[in-house]
Amino acid sequence: MRIVAATGNRGKLAELSALLAPGGWEVVAQSQFNCSEAPETAVTFVENALLKARNACAHTGLAAIADDSGLEVDALHGEPGVRSARYAGAGASNADNIRKLLAALEAVEAPRRTARFRCVLVYMRHAADPAPVISAGVWEGRIAEAPAGDNGFGYDPVFLVDGLGKTAAQLNASVKNRLSHRARALRRLSAAL
Numbered sequence: 220m221r222i223v224a225a226t227g228n229r230g231k232l233a234e235l236s237a238l239l240a241p242g243g244w245e246v247v248a249q250s251q252f253n254c255s256e257a258p259e260t261a262v263t264f265v266e267n268a269l270l271k272a273r274n275a276c277a278h279t280g281l282a283a284i285a286d287d288s289g290l291e292v293d294a295l296h297g298e299p300g301v302r303s304a305r306y307a308g309a310g311a312s313n314a315d316n317i318r319k320l321l322a323a324l325e326a327v328e329a330p331r332r333t334a335r336f337r338c339v340l341v342y343m344r345h346a347a348d349p350a351p352v353i354s355a356g357v358w359e360g361r362i363a364e365a366p367a368g369d370n371g372f373g374y375d376p377v378f379l380v381d382g383l384g385k386t387a388a389q390l391n392a393s394v395k396n397r398l399s400h401r402a403r404a405l406r407r408l409s410a411a412l
């Protein structure tokens with residue numbers, strides 16, 4: 220079974236491939252079809268995921284899975300949220316985004332640095348699919364004072380996982396793929412499928 224991953228994010232692609240492989244899915248990146256990335260113009264995760272999945276289906280003629288995700292920080296009223304990838308501006312690097320986040324939280328003490336990753340997945344059979352399958356997952360934690368760890372991507376080096384005393388970037392891929400917001404959303408998606 221082939222499915223197109225409607226993402227240009229290599230970290231997400233690796234995780235989605237690892238998570239879907241045990242179910243017999245072969246995940247193909249949309250870039251292999253020269254599919255351009257859909258503009259993320261909506262203000263909710265679910266709408267952005269629908270836009271990305273529909274764009275990939277339309278370009279490839281195949282079923283697609285899209286992931287819209289982000290980091291919600293309570294002391295920042297849920298920011299960066301749907302703007303997580305471009306928190307420090309269009310084309311921002313992970314390091315730029317982390318720097319901006321740590322600066323915004325400079326005066327915030329550890330107990331108030333609570334945060335969560337949220338992931339919404341959309342599975343669409345074709346571009347006109349009237350009933351896409353949608354699932355969501357969250358992963359609770361806190362924002363560290365400084366980055367630690369080299370694994371994962373995005374905000375992983377500053378996301379202290381509840382109960383583990385480690386950042387997500389200090390976990391190996393198989394542990395992250397058991398605990399993460401993406402893993403939780405994918406388990407629900409598999410059940411729904």
Ligand code: ITT
Pocket residue numbers: 225226227228231256259271286287288289290301303304316336371372373374375387399401
């Ligand atoms: P696509 O839209 O092409 O999938 P993107 O990176 O732009 O790639 P999003 O708009 O969904 O994707 O933004 C998600 C951002 O949230 C991502 O770039 C990271 O900064 C952050 N993020 C999401 N999941 C994460 C994870 O597991 N670990 C660390 N950061 C994550």
